[in-house]
Amino acid sequence: MPNIVRLIAGFVILGAAIALMIFGFWGWGVLAVLISIIIIATFFYNENMLLAQWFLRKDDMPKAEGYLNRITNYEKQLIRMQHGYYNLLVGLIESRKAPMQSEKYFKKALSLGMQMDHNIALAKLSLAGIAMGKRNKREAQMYLTEAKKADKNKLLADQIKQMKDQLGMLDKQQQVRYR
Numbered sequence: 001m002p003n004i005v006r007l008i009a010g011f012v013i014l015g016a017a018i019a020l021m022i023f024g025f026w027g028w029g030v031l032a033v034l035i036s037i038i039i040i041a042t043f044f045y046n047e048n049m050l051l052a053q054w055f056l057r058k059d060d061m062p063k064a065e066g067y068l069n070r071i072t073n074y075e076k077q078l079i080r081m082q083h084g085y086y087n088l089l090v091g092l093i094e095s096r097k098a099p100m101q102s103e104k105y106f107k108k109a110l111s112l113g114m115q116m117d118h119n120i121a122l123a124k125l126s127l128a129g130i131a132m133g134k135r136n137k138r139e140a141q142m143y144l145t146e147a148k149k150a151d152k153n154k155l156l157a158d159q160i161k162q163m164k165d166q167l168g169m170l171d172k173q174q175q176v177r178y179r
Helices: 001-024 026-044 047-057 061-069 080-099 099-112 117-133 137-150 157-178
Strands: none
Touching: 001 026, 047 061, 047 080, 061 080, 080 099, 080 117, 099 117, 117 137, 117 157, 137 157
């Protein structure tokens, strides 16, 4: 359902709730207010995105992908601030199937912008892993330092440390190959 329809439906139900309360039907009015709040909240937080995030946390990739596939045209169905998060979620799901193919989604998520710093750090950490897979040490190091700067709450500190250790191992593997 397009966002404008959600917004209109939410305000119509809110108006009906106020009318019910004026005519003395308080119980139905309060219920209608709660329903309108839920409908208006889906304008800002798409239910398919929320369910996809839930299933990603539960590590149920097929269901998460199914809910993301319900969003057919993210530019029309989501508000502008959710575009980056949509591409981040698609990139995370795609990285399980084909890691090198997910790079475009992470880059697009960063270019569209995200509000939370730990999500920016997650995208840059994923790009660092892809760069390591391509054996591009300089790019991987750049993304790791950017991810460390973006991770202000230290939510991804362990993963960044592990990635730096793997980057050090990459140097040792290359030195052994050249001998």
